[in-house]
Amino acid sequence: MRTELRERLRSLLGERLRFAVPLLRYTSFRVGGPAEVFAEPDTLAELQALVALLHQESVPYFLLGGGTNILISDKGVGGVVIKLGEGFDYSRWEEQEDSARVRVGAARPLGRFVREAIAKGYGGVEFAEGIPGSLGGGLLMNAGAFGGELSRVVEAISGICPDGTLVRLPGEKLGFAYRRTALPPRLIVTEIEFHVQRQPQEVLTAAMREAQRKRQQTQPHGYPNAGSIFKNPPGTYAGRLIEAAGLKGLVRGGAQVSEQHANFIVNTGRASAAEVRQLMEQIQQTVWQKNHVWLEPEVRLVGEW
Ligand SMILES: Cc1cc2nc3c(=O)[nH]c(=O)nc-3n(C[C@H](O)[C@H](O)[C@H](O)COP(=O)(O)OP(=O)(O)OC[C@H]3O[C@@H](n4cnc5c(N)ncnc54)[C@H](O)[C@@H]3O)c2cc1C
Numbered sequence: 001m002r003t004e005l006r007e008r009l010r011s012l013l014g015e016r017l018r019f020a021v022p023l024l025r026y027t028s029f030r031v032g033g034p035a036e037v038f039a040e041p042d043t044l045a046e047l048q049a050l051v052a053l054l055h056q057e058s059v060p061y062f063l064l065g066g067g068t069n070i071l072i073s074d075k076g077v078g079g080v081v082i083k084l085g086e087g088f089d090y091s092r093w094e095e096q097e098d099s100a101r102v103r104v105g106a107a108r109p110l111g112r113f114v115r116e117a118i119a120k121g122y123g124g125v126e127f128a129e130g131i132p133g134s135l136g137g138g139l140l141m142n143a144g145a146f147g148g149e150l151s152r153v154v155e156a157i158s159g160i161c162p163d164g165t166l167v168r169l170p171g172e173k174l175g176f177a178y179r180r181t182a183l184p185p186r187l188i189v190t191e192i193e194f195h196v197q198r199q200p201q202e203v204l205t206a207a208m209r210e211a212q213r214k215r216q217q218t219q220p221h222g223y224p225n226a227g228s229i230f231k232n233p234p235g236t237y238a239g240r241l242i243e244a245a246g247l248k249g250l251v252r253g254g255a256q257v258s259e260q261h262a263n264f265i266v267n268t269g270r271a272s273a274a275e276v277r278q279l280m281e282q283i284q285q286t287v288w289q290k291n292h293v294w295l296e297p298e299v300r301l302v303g304e305w
Helices: 005-014 044-056 112-122 135-141 201-218 238-244 271-291
Strands: 017-022 032-037 061-064 068-073 076-084 089-094 099-105 156-158 166-170 187-196 253-256 265-267 300-302
Touching: 005 017, 005 032, 044 076, 044 156, 044 187, 068 271, 089 112, 099 112, 112 135, 112 201, 135 271, 187 271, 238 271, 253 271, 265 271
Parallel strands: 032 076, 061 076, 068 300
Antiparallel strands: 017 032, 089 099, 099 187, 156 166, 156 187, 253 265
């Protein structure tokens, strides 16, 4: 990146703009190389100015949420990695008699919002107890579990377009599908609006505990990972196909198909992104040979490969 552009970026964000920042500590997998530039805008105005400048200068950017659904390449990410700062971590409630509308900043951890809703006596998001990451990432992935997904409670979102303009889109325009949305390209989600219904506290607490119990039973603990590696194909489970193909426990360097849940790859030590990717490809090919099903990654591959 040109020195003059670096200086302009620096003058926009000051200390919240850094260079050659290792990204592995910003991901749940704990793998991946550095960001060429790492930017943490704290306000809408800062984000708008940053995005408009990058657009004008044709500099690529990637929006990093909680880093719990991505695999960053060992070479890292060129251009600018944007992580929304503390100014995007908020919730604003408008409570009515039986329901509430709430506007939540995209950097707020999903789990924190779930607990807040339950504590206030509102239902609809308790399925998401235990899903890590930010609300922005959760929205983009249409995060879900145990039969629920965010699409059912999202009313609208606000976001920044590549030219820096702010837009508001209603839920029905977001193209929600299984673990994906069809947002306008390169839109940065800044706020999500929910409509949640009042429910008895004991019902919500029981649902939350049930979600915790199921997670505890089925998911691996102790090693860094990125949740489910592949999406479930229609009518079946990716984990079941991987296990039936005899791949549980398969090792490639520091990466291993979890012994506990075959649709998780765990980082048992110093796994490289290349090792994780090789394991993913081996799984795809083996499952294809045995079942003629091509597993589609749920985890997003980011950076230069
Ligand atoms: C132990 C574990 C368990 C998990 N269990 C589940 C589960 O039960 N259900 C489930 O659905 N997922 C699960 N996941 C996956 C993951 O937690 C979710 O997909 C989560 O919602 C991703 O959010 P994030 O903030 O970490 O997104 P990231 O991983 O940071 O990003 C994911 C994608 O969203 C984009 N993005 C992030 N924020 C924004 C934004 N503000 N605007 C525009 N784009 C954005 C990124 O560019 C990227 O393309 C699990 C992960 C782990 C590690």
